[in-house]
Structure formats: C-alpha cells, structure tokens
Amino acid sequence: MTDLSAAPNPLLSTASLPDFSAIDPLHIQPAIAELLAQAQHALEEVTADGAPADYDHLSRVLNVATERLGTAWGAVGHLNAVANTPALREAYNAALPAVTEFSTALGANEALYAKYKVIATQPGLTPERTQLLKHAMRDFVLSGAELHGEAKERFARIQERSAELGQAFSEHVMDATDGWAYYATADELAGVPADVVANARAAADKDREEGKEQALIPGAHKLSLHFPVYMPVMQYADDRALRERLYRAYATRASELGDKPEWDNSQLMGELLMLRQEEARLLGFQNFAEASLVPKMATSPAQVMDFLRDMAGRARPFARRDLDELRDFARAALQMDDLQAWDMAYVSEKLKEARYAFSDQEVRQYLTLPRVLDGLFRIVERLFGVQLVPARASVWHDSVQFCELRRDGQLIGQVYLDLYARNGKRPGAWMDEVRGRWTRPDLSGAAAEQIPVAHLVCNFPQGADGKPALLTHDDVTTLFHECGHGLHHLLTRVAELGVSGISGVEWDAVELPSQFMENFCWEWEVIQQLSSHVDTGAPLPRELFDKMLAAKNFQAGLQTLRQIEFALVDMRLHAEPGAETRIQELIDEVRAEVSVNPPPAFNRFQHSFSHIFAGGYAAGYYSYKWAEVLSADCWSAFEEEGVFNPATGRRYLDEILSMGSVRDAMDNFKAFRGREPTIDALLRHQGMA
Template sequence: MSNPLLDFSGLPRFADIRPEHVTPAIETLLAQARAAVEAAETAAPDWDSFIVPLDDAGERLGRAWGQVAHLQAVLNTPALREAYNANLPKLSQFDAEMKQNLALHAQYQRLAAAPEHAAASDARKRVIENALRDFRLGGAELADEQKSRFAAIKEELASLSAHFEQNVLDAIDAYALYVEEGTELAGLPADVLAACRAAAEKEGRPGYRLNLQMPCYLPVQSYADNRALRQTLYRASVTCASELDAPERDNSALIERILALRHELAQLLGFGSYGEYSLATKMADTPEQVSAFLHDLAARARPHAQQDRAQLEAFARETLGLDTLEAWDIAYVSEKLKQARYSFSQQEVKQYFTEPRVLAGLFGVIESLYRLQVQPDTAPVWHPDVRFYRLVNAEGALVGQFYLDLYAREGKRGGAWMDDCRNRRDKADGVQTPLVYLVCNFGRGVDGKPATFSHNEVITLFHEMGHGLHQLLTEVGELGVAGINGVEWDAVELPSQFMENFCWEWERLQAMTAHADTGEPLPRALFDRMLAAKNFQSGMATVRQLEFALFDMELHGGPGAGISHVQQVLDRVRREVAVNIPPPWNRFQHQFGHIFAGGYAAGYYSYKWAEVLSADVYAAFEEAPDDVPATGERLRTQILARGGSRPALENFTAFRGRPPQVDAFLRHGGLSG
C-alpha cells in the first residue's frame, strides 16, 4: 500500500512512515470506524455480529495512531509534531462519540442481558462489564448539552497534555552548557566525558557539551566535584518548562487549565472530585483509602528518612566540609557516603554491566522463569539503534515480539516505558501475537566500546521488560482485556516491579556482568558490598515517592486552582513527609509528566500500591527457592496470562492463595525495623 499506516498485513513499516501519511490514514480509518459503529447500532446484539466488527475497526485505528504516537515520542520532528497535534483532536472526538453513543450502550446492555452471556468466558464477560462502566464514565448518561461539554473537555485535555509533554521535551533539547577546560569537570566518569567531548566535536566546538538528558545530567549531579557546575545544571533542570524558562515553553497555564477541566469533567459525571473519578477504574475504592495507605507508609518510612538525612548532613559537614547540604549536593554527597561506607562506587559497578551481558542475563531470567527463549529477529525500525526480538516457547512457536530502543538522543522523550504496538487476539485465521515497544534513555557506548549501564539502569531495563512480559504472555484472545488492557491501573506495575528483584540475586547478577576492559565477571566481594548498600537511603527514596503520590491525590481532591495554589499544595505535602526540601525556585510540577501528560493523574500512588503486591509475589519465590519453574508457571498462568479478564485482586489471590500482605514490602525496603 502507498500509505504505510494503512498496511496491517505484517509488522509496521517504520522506515516508510512520513508526516504526510498521518492525516490521510487517520481520516480514512476514522471513516471506516464510524461506518462500523453505524452498522453495530442495528446489528444482532451477539459477539460475532456486534463486538467483532467494532474491534476490527477500532484495532486498525488504534494500531495506526499508536505508530504515530510512538514516533512522536522517540523521533520527534516539527513536521511529525504538527501532524500529531492536528489529528489528536479528531481521535478525542471519536472516542467521545463512542462512549456517549446511546444506541451502542443499549446494544451492550442487550448483550449483557442475553441468556448466552451467563455461559460466556470470563474474558468476554469482563469486556462487557468494562464497556458498560466506560459508557457511564464517558458521559453516555448525560443530557445532550452536558455530553457536548464533556466531549469538548476530553478533546481539550488531550491537546493540553500533548502540549505539556512537548514543552518539556523542547526545554531539555534546547539546553546546552559548553565547558572548555576539562579541569572544571573533575570527578566525571571517563565515558561521560567522552560522550560530552564527542557532542562538542559534532558541533565543531572545542571542549565539552553538557545537556539535561539523564546520561549526562545524573553523572554530573553524582560525581562532579565542581559544586557550581552541579548547581548550574540542577537549576536548569528543575526550572524547565516553567515561568523561569522561555515563555513559549511555560507549562503554568497548562497545569491550571488541566486541573480545572478535570474537576469540571468529574462533576459532570456526579463525582465529588477528579480523584473519585480516577479511582472508578482502579483497585482502590476511595481517595480516603489511598490517602490512609500513603500516610501509613509515610509514618513507617519518615523516621528512616530523617535518619538518612541526618547521616548525610553529618558526612557532608565532617568529611566534605559542606556546612549546608543543598539540593545539588544530595546525589554527590550520597555517592561519597556510599563509597566511604561500603567501599564501592556506582561508577565502579557500572563497568561490569556491559550491554551484551546485561541483555543475555535478562533473557536468561525470562527463560528460567517461563521456559521461553528470546531470539534476535528482523523488522523495519525507526532508528539504527533499535533492535528487534522474538519470544518463542519450548516448541519454537512464536509467543510475541518486541522492539528495544535503549539510548537517549535529541527528539526522544525522556524516561523509560513500554507500550503495545499490536495486542494478542484470537481471529478466524489463528492467533494474532502481541508486539510491544520497550524504550529507555541510557548512554550509548563510546570509542568503540559497548555501552555500560549503572545498576539502577539495569533495574530500569528489567522493570520495563516486566511490563513487556505482561503484554507478551497474555493468553486472552479478546482485545479489550488482553495483556494490560482492562487491568486496574494500580495493579499494572506489579509485573514490572516484580522483575526488579532478580537484579539482586547473586547468580543471576554475576551472569549478566563482564567488565568493559577485562571481561571479568562481577566479584562476589563487590556484590556483597552492593547488597549491604541495597537499602542505603531507602527511607529518603520512599518518602520522595510518597511526596509525589500525596501531591497528586491532594491536587485532584478538589476544584482546579491557580498555579500558586499548586505550589502551596506541594509545599504543604513536603512539610509533612519530605526530608529533602528543594529551593523555592524548584518547579518539579512543571515537568511532572506522569500526572499532566501520562496516565497517572490521581493514580501516582499506584507505584507504591503495586510495590506491596510485587514484593508479596516475589516472596513466593523466596519461600520456594528450589521450585522456581513451578512458581514461575503459576505466576504466568494466574496473573500474566489472565490480563484484565478478571479483577487483579482475584489474580493475585489465585497465585498467592491469600490476600496481599505488606510484610515483604517493608522487609525488602529495610523499613520493618
């Protein structure tokens, strides 16, 4: 086909997609989807006549738009952004039309009431239940005037969120700091210096080019002896996309508008707050339950965090001669204290985690847990850095495939994530296997050497692979509940956080290491020091996440407010739970993409909620160390394979044989004492 976005015959044709393909493809697919909706309104209300045609049209539209959204995140260009922004409102409008269509709503109700429904599979029952719920949450029961307003709000929110994310990306990409003398960069690791020097050379400039992307920013904060340099980059980073940045990138007005619209949307549906609306699709029942959960964890963690802070201040004063511990000192002093206390540095550890060995180790864990093999595969890709793999079972049959895009670059959104490109589906001609994206922002190898990853980056890779496995290992054939579709948002992080635990098992960790220069595996003595330091500053790390989660819930607990009120809420939460209070010009909220541009609004607590679940799941492996394959098989069949076909709590209880308990979470985090 001339338009690659309309070709669903195989893998996406990323090498062929151009910005000018976007609008014609989306308009064609929207027309087809609307025709399918019109036919479905009068079709026989049974699965094959009603659901399947809707799924066919919706899937084609979702797959095409998913490719556009993915490219916008990993290979952003002005032309692609323009095409994305021009078509986003069209998708939002169609989504609103679908969720407010009373004829479709009545068809779903007929399907639910039909005698055949009682004998339907769990997956099909769940699809119908979720659809009826989503009609209510989508405004189907509103009066016509309210429906119109609801749709307009949804459309504007989608546009605002995209603009928010683009402002952050532009702010990060726009910043550069040029340093001519290497002496000013004392303490920085050699690979970071080499990358900064190469970046300057690429622009025909002498010296070094520093930026705000994580492979540069984090090492400066952790290792640069030059305190003024740390402060300069810190200030540039935490003021991105705020009123302290370029006016055209200021997210202040977007934040105000997003919060106001969310509250109005929730009230239209009869909810007291956006927090209540958000929890309608989650495991947690009420904002009060979430708040109690977070405050309970804060009460347990804050004493440990205060102790962490006191030790850091004492070390900074007595050993490093710093009378005050500023925000741009924390990572640096923490690294020095860790080195002094445990006799190793993250940079020393990093030299052992070479990319080929890390990937081999990750794939080895997958094989040992689930008896599946990861094999190299070929596909059209969007950038030369991207690799492609297939996942096969013991008989060699294809389970799924995934793209792996590891390195940071300009035009690529920061952070790490998994997204689905094509979901599993049972079709008349066989099973459609899942296809996913795994995206990170690590530093690439320099001077002909393979990339090396910090241990934290290894954990990030395992985390995203956990999300990928949740999508790849589903055995549900209905699109609406296959993979992570239909899974309560506060349970989605369970498989990803579970995978992180294997980055702390000695035999597995040693197998994924080979020193960049010598090829030697990680020494046991160094691992023992890493393990001793595992919960180093875990109190501070925990309250930092609780700070974000409480800020999110409180922000969405009432009417929208001005940007000054947003700052006041954040300041109040920090006084309550934080031990590291940033300077007054810190504008973290202006970059908080999870809640303003992602799916975590009134849901950031999900990370801690799911961490309790994941720790309890991993405890099952600890309790049966000689029976890993059997436990892995139970995890696969009772949680991963089930997707959203039954409630997450039922999945967990089927695997564990009981409801979740907090003990393993506290023990793993060093917070039980």
C-alpha cells in the same frame, strides 16, 4: 516537498507490523482520515436499528475497524515520542482533534451502549466475555454515555482540549530538555566518569562541525539535561558550581523560571486540573480523583491518602536518619556545612563509597548493555520457558533492536527495544503495546490469531570510544522493570481484546509485574549472568556484589518519602476543589507534611511531571507504592520456595502474568499467594521492618 502519491501509504497496510521506516509525516493526515471514516461507517453499521445485538458481529465489524485505526494512530504516537521532528509533530497535532473526537464519541455512543446492555444479559457468556462486558459497561458511563444535551457536548469538548493540553505539556518538557546545553571545560568535569566526558566531547565536536558558536570554545564538552548526562554530573562532578547550574536548569524545565516563556507549562497545568474536575462533576463525582479510582483497586481518595500517610509515618524515622548521616558526613569528610539540593547526589555517592567501599562507577564497568540483555533473555527463558530471539523488522532508528518471543519454536509475541537517549525522544522509560493478543475475526466469519507486540523504551547512554554502553545498577533495574511490563503484555493467554495482556488491568495493579522483575537484579546467581567487565570480560566479583547488597537500602527512607510526596501531591491536586489555583502552595503543604529535606523554593518538578499531566497517571501515581506491596509479597513466595523454582514460576505465570484482566487483580494475587497481601514483605525488603 516529497511526492508520496504514487507509493502505498504504510499506515494503511494490513501487515502484521507497522513499516516504521517508511512512515512520513505526509502519510498521517490521509491515512488517519480514511481509517476514521472506515471506523465511523462500522460504528453506524453495528448501531443501526436492525443490527443484531451480537458480540461476534460487533467484533467482526467495529472492533476490527477501530483496532486498525488504533494500530496506525499508535504508530504515529510512538514516533512522535521517540523520533520527534517539527514536521511529525505538526502532522500529529493536526490529526489529534479528529482522533480524540471520534474516540470520545465512540465511548459515549448511546446506541452502542444499548447494544452492550443487551449483550451483557445474554446467557452462555465465557468468563472473558463476561469481564470484558463488565469493563465496557463501566467505561461507557465514565466516557459520558449517560450524559445528554449540553452536558454531553461539553464533555466531548473537555476530552478534546485535555488531549491538546497533554500533548503540549509533553512537547514543552521535550523541548526544554533538548533545548538546554552548557559547554563545560575539562577542568569543570573533574570526577565525571570517562565515558560521559568522552560522549560530551563528541557532542561538542559535532556541534562545532555544524558551526554552533558556543561549541567553538577550546576543549568544550557539551552537557545536556538528558538523564544519562545529567545524573553522572550530579553524582560525580567535583565542581559544585557546575552541579548547581545543571540542577537549576533541570528543576526549572518547562516552567516560568526556565529558558523560554513558550515552554512554560504553568497555565497548561491549571487548565488541565480545572477541566478534569469539571469532567468529574459532569459524571456525578465530587472530584476527578473519585472518578479516576472507579476502575482501580483503591476505593476512595481518602483510602489512598491514608495509605500514603501511613507509609510516610513508617519511613520518616529512617529518612531523618538518612539525612542526619548525610549532613554529618558532608561536614566531617567534605567540609560542607550547608548541604544544598545540588549536593545531595554527590555527597550520597561519596558517603556510599566511604561506607561500603564501592561506587556506582565501579559497578558500571561490569554492566555492559549487550551482556545485560543477553542475561535478561536467559532469565526470562529459565523462568517462563520462552525464548527472545533477535529478528528483523522495519524500525525508526538504527539503534532499535527487534526480537521475537518463542515457546517451543512457536512465535507467541514480538518486541521492539529502543534503549538509547537522543534528541527528539521523550525522557524516561516505558512499555507500550503495538497490538494485543486477539483471535481476530473477519467479515467472512473466519478468525486468525493475532500475537501481541510491544515497545520497550529506555534512555540509556551511548557507548563511548568504541566500547559498549555501560549501565548503572539502577539502569539494569529499570530495564528489568520495563521487561516486566512487556512480559505481562506478551505472555497473556487471553485472546479477547480488552482483557488480554495489560488491557483492563487495574492501574494500581499494573505495576506489580514490573516491580516484581526488579528483584532479580539483587540475586547473585542473576548478577553473574548479567555482568562482564568492559575491558577484561571478568564477571562482577562476589565481594563487590556483597557490598552492593549491603548498600541496597541505602537512603531507602529518603527515597520512600520522595515517592510518597509525589503521590500525595498528585492525589490532592485531583481531589481538592480549587487546587488548580494553588498548585505550588499545595505542593509546599505536602512537603511540610511529608519531606524531611524539602527542595529549594525555585524547584518546579511539577512542570515536568509528565506522569500525571501527560502520561495517564492522573490521581494514580500512588500506584507505584500500592503495587510495591503486591510485588514484594509475590517475591517473598520466590524467596520461600526458591528464586528459580519452576513450580513457583509456573504458578506466577499461570495466575498473574497470563491472566490479563479476566479476573480482578486481587483475585489474581490471592490465586498465586493463597491470601490477601500484607505490607510486611515490602517493609522488610526496604530495611524498614
């Protein structure tokens, strides 16, 4: 066992950035225990009878202690998501109950709530403080501060158990993804892109060196359920049986139909839903969906479901047309009369190639990750007058990049880029904050400016045969999406914790800046900056871009209905009594109402639906569609005034990106657009006007 007693604990460091490479699982328990004790002492100090009801005092004592705890625990949680090991997982899970218990007690502390009530009535508050206190008062109520006795104790137990269940759900999805492999022959991989095949061969070679029996098959290629492997196989593999094999494995991950019973999330989902409903009733709501919407833009579950059903009605004719075209093409061109779920991506790609005379694989050759990143950085500089400059910092994997964000030479933010898929890393893409912008006080009364720091995480394929990673256009869009979240966090001018960056922004508005950035991926001037052929260095030809543009809304109807299906399932699971006992039945009802092409009966997408069971989107998945309306309307201003019009970019920065949550999201939107949003731009952008 490693002896760490002589070395300083990196989680207790007061340095501006976590020393990720130095963090060992053995550091977690002692550091978190010490930071919890410090935070508890700070809480007792500010809630003592003689303590002043003064926000500056409270901030110097309590906020400094809890922010330090949050930064350390955030580093541990981040490593648990991107560099998971059995030892790290064990240490994280061991510390999770104590962290959850403190967080729950803090949010429900009656004495602290009383201090906030007094502070909120004091004259001369800044707009930042006024909004911060408004959010805090609301959150105290939602955190159980007005509960008493058994109800309060039960609320705390629900929080602790829910945290355990969410973590277990995420672990099961990761383990089921990492734990599945199929060793394919070269013949089975006919049609699959060469770099994917090369990486699969390299993965099998590595397993063979480690003595894994299945890898000993001559010519073996290791396939996994990681998206950079799974999706190209589904799109391009001519072998229908291989596509079905992967689809079944992917669609049944972490379910009762999966490989291992211990990874089955069925019971966890039911218990989580039951606990959420109980929590909502303790707080005086009829259901969890009502409670979830209190800090959001939407006002009721009925309003959200009406919005989703209206969108479904608008999209359904286009989705039926998409499906009819796909079936007709499959019969006529591929002699495929019974189109199955594992054929959809393959036939869609063939249809797109036939109709628009290009393939995603052809486009990938022009989109190397280094060139795309360089182009993205230049676009950010042109739009917002800031530079992303490579820098050095302690990281958790040698592929992680670190950048500083500078304006006129001044450091204003920092960001970690972890862009490649690997075992031990959670699937998907996300942005997370390391710390927020804050004029940080200390006990002497002085203050220091704390700059915002972010993680930007994706799961792209590694490069093969000495070449850089190749991205699909969808990958590029994902990168721009997460960059939009990052810019929202990093470009804030608000220096008050709780309302700076993305903190406090309504959940159904927080996707606005991310979806807004996706639009740049469809501009010719931008594509020229992002593209460089992997072999020749030539930019993507205009003719090929025009074909991409023509295909932009290819199957937009089907894609829209799919997102609405997920959102409606989420809202109904959290709004209807007894939903925890009929999850699959409810999902089948939604599919019968919304889908024009329901998946097979064995599909268990909900068992890996981490957004709502482990990722904070419970009763909030509709946010993606809701925010699409906002982002499309914002983008239409750039269409009207010029994509790189400096005045428009400055107005967007001033009224939306930099404002944090000092104003409500709708007020930010109206300040930028001069009116309330309409759905017209979204329908036009998606070819459904």
